[in-house]
Amino acid sequence: MEDTKTSPKPRVRDAEATQKRIMAAAKKEFARNGLGGARVDVIAEQAKANKRMIYHYFESKETLFQRVLEEAYSDIRSAEQKLQLDHLDARSALEKLVRFTWKYYLDNPEFITLVNSENLHKAKHLKKSELIHTMSRRFVSMVGELLERGVKEGVFRDGIDPVQLNITIAAINYYYLTNRFTGSIVFERNLMAPEALEERLTFNIETIMRLVCKD
Amino acid sequence: MEDTKTSPKPRVRDAEATQKRIMAAAKKEFARNGLGGARVDVIAEQAKANKRMIYHYFESKETLFQRVLEEAYSDIRSAEQKLQLDHLDARSALEKLVRFTWKYYLDNPEFITLVNSENLHKAKHLKKSELIHTMSRRFVSMVGELLERGVKEGVFRDGIDPVQLNITIAAINYYYLTNRFTGSIVFERNLMAPEALEERLTFNIETIMRLVCKD
DNA sequence: CAATCAACGCACTAACTAGTTACTTTATAT
DNA sequence: ATATAAAGTAACTAGTTAGTGCGTTGATTG
Structure with missing residues (x-):
């Protein structure tokens, strides 16, 4: 947090900054190639650090992956908490949640790839994480309260x-984006064209509204 | 196809059978560990073949992966074609399609992992495949015709x-299963328990029916 | 039955990769 | 200043891994 010399010699010793650069580089490399395909040397190079530093701050490649994954979950959960859905009527709040989910996955494609990689490994790293549960519970109750409120308002x-609703909202957004490469070939259309993205978001909002709203 | 000796000495020379064993072993290994994580030696051993044979019949690890992937797509597309949705009224046909998709993913988990792995590699192997397009077009028109028929019947x-409908049907089933490990931790419930699976299928049918059917 | 060709397998290599050893450099506390 | 602990680096190791060279075995055909 403290700026250690903004003066002459630029890059000096800074443990915290180095760790952050390693985390950022690792996130990118793990997202691009998965845990197995990621190369520790590449992470070191990208982080403008030495490979030894990775093993100094993080005990192993797997530990580093776990840290990156935890941070990714912590980031999305904290973004969700800032949504303030209770300031809106239930229908608008639900739409806002769907829009948020879509935009978050679109802006943070690493999240999707990290989760895919973790599932390939049967979630063995997430299992070790403590704070996941607290964050998840808060998220589930946020949606739970929204649903209750909508029922009271007579609209849900x-x-x-x-x-189930959480899973479905995630699913219709996540699947489209994670399978955008095979999808574009199978359906012979560029699923990432701006109009296609617009169209998908509209479709997804419709899907959720029809699922949740009365009549 | 011809049974070369069912008599005394059991496993003799059989090019076709060896190739099939290699394909089967490769599907399993690629599904379990992804393209990058899969080990050619493991495939050879599992196939009760020699590694040399893999390079004899398939030119490289990547070519083998491509063949496995093509076969996986070809398998699901051909299973879909056998559904005979036109024998049913539109609503029942749609429900049957959702049930089929769910069951197929559940019974063939390798399909999901292979597709995930291919998307990590930006679909570079599927791009080379010719027959994908023909199969996909037939599938899309099958659903297209079903939709038209439902509109004529006055129910859709x-x-x-x-x-978009195809993607959504795939999404709500696929996502739940591919993310079953992280999902079970995040939501603190065993998503693969028989009752949970039952519940999810019901929810998915409801989702699609509400999306497609009138009122 | 001899010759030919395809199926098969051993043992190797060249390149790579996670992790480490042993060292130098820099900040800071006395 | 100087001792010390932490930050940083280069070069290495031990183990893997995709891919091959080359020889053997068995079926087929004239």
Whole structure:
């Protein structure tokens, strides 16, 4: 946090900054190539650090991956908490949540790839994480409260499971983006063209609204 | 196809059978570990073949992966074609399609992992494939025709894009299963318990019906 | 039955990769 | 200033890994 010399000799010793550069480089490399495909040497180079530093601050490649993954989850959960859905009527709040999810995945494609990689490894790194549960619970109850409020307002159907809804909102946005390469070939259309993205978002909002709203 | 000796000495020379064993072993290994994580030696061993044979029949690890991927797509597309949705009224046909998709992913988890791995590699192997397009077109028109028929029957909404619907049906089923490990931790429930699977299928059918059907 | 060709397998290599050893450089506390 | 601990680096190691060279074995055909 403290600026250690803005003067003559530029890059000096700074443990915190080095760790941050390593984390950033690791996130990029893990996202691009998965845990198995990522190269520690590449991370070191990209971080403008030495490979030894990675093993100094993080004990192994896997530990580094775990840290990156935790940070990725912590980032999305904290962004969700800033949504302030309770300031809006239930319908608008739900739409806002869908729009947010879409935009978040679009702006942070590493999140998707990291999660895919973690699932390939049967979530063995996430299992070790403590803070995941606290963050997740808050997220689920946020949606749960929104659903309850919508029912009270008389606009949402009753009896919808917040977890199923969460999964579905994630699914329709996530799947489209994670499978954008094979999808573009299979459906012979560029799924990442601006109009295509617009169209998908509209479709997804419609899907969720029809699922949740009365009539 | 011809049974070369069912008599005394069991496993003799059989090019076709060896190739099939290699393909099967490769599918398993690629699905379990992705293209990068898969080991050619493991494939050879699992196939009860020699590594040399892999390079004899398939020119490289990547070519083998491409063949496995093509076969996986060809398998699901051909299973879809056997559905005979036109024998049912539109609503039942749509439900049948959702049920089929769910069950197919559940019974063939390798398909999901292979597709994930291919997307990590930006679909570079699928790009080279010729027959993908023919199969995909037939699939899209199958759903397109179903939608048209439902509109004529007066049960489906008009103007739904078959591609968007296809993607959504795949998404809500695929996402739940591919992210079952992280999902089970994040939501603190075993997403693969029989009741959970049942519940998810019901929810997914509801989602699609509400999206497509009138009122 | 001899010759030919395809199926098969051992043992190697060249390149790579996670992790380490042993060292130098810099900030800081006395 | 200077001792000390932390930050940083280069070069190495031990183990893997995709891919091959070359020889053997068995089926087929004239």
